[in-house]
Amino acid sequence: MSETTHDGGVALGAAPSPDEGLTPARLADKYGLSVSGARPSLSEYIRQLWGRRHFILAFSQAKLTSQYSQAKLGQLWQVATPLLNAAVYYFIFGVILKTSRGMTRDTFIPFLVTGVFVFTFTQTSVMSGVRAISGNLGLVRALHFPRASLPISFALQQLQQLLASMIVLFLVAVGFGNYPGLSWLLIVPTLVLQFLFNTGLALIVARMGAKTPDLAQLMPFVMRTWMYASGVMFSIDRMLAGRPEWVIRLLQYNPAAIYMDLMRFALVDDYGSSHLPPHVWVAALGWAVLVFVGGFVYFWKAEERYGRG
Structure with missing residues (x-):
């Protein structure tokens, strides 16, 4: 084929492109292209997360350091906040309402402090997790990385905070006659x-908070209800003595109650195995595996939608 140029000459026509007529999908397959921001496979996603492990750790440490940077007492608030909560709960529930039924003061105080510290670990993990995506949209939209890095780093931040607070928890336990064993x-x-x-x-x-940011306003009420149903300020089996057995078991197998009671069993000498539900370690493992695996897959399925809209 030939065509006439603007000066009257003749030029050979361009050969047709080998890609002419190919659909966008076929072009992408031919050249190994993929959709930007597409969700990777689950195994690839886990591999990417492992590759970002140093970022996850550094991000959690940076958040922990900056959390109380404006306060004069700084990191001391990590310990002071749950201790103050425990003091308030002791006055209201231990002194006024007498929820320490069957427990001496020396047993009830470490029982209460342990419950407050352990439940606070779950509470703060949830409260920071619900804002993990919606509160970091600038980072999500600016950089490409597995979005699960954010909620995982926030949960890790709360673990580091609890570990720092455990020193005080140990001192309280020893101070009331519960020595290491x-x-x-x-x-x-x-x-x-x-x-x-x-x-x-x-x-x-x-994931829920990324789609519905208002969930962050509702979550404190959910967590407060969960706290009152988990036996933070009272022993479930003693408080519900005389109630139907299934009601007691229902509350005892609540995961927040399980982890609190296991920690109390470890730290408080007078809180024996009789206060634990049957097969408590199986239940603790089951809740951990079920919620972690289910939560991870649930979050991964919406990976390509975070930060859009």
């Missing part, structure tokens, strides 16, 4: 399982 070794698996459970919850509420 073999049962204290149970603290490690309890915290590992609770961390997995909390991370799964953070992933679930992070």
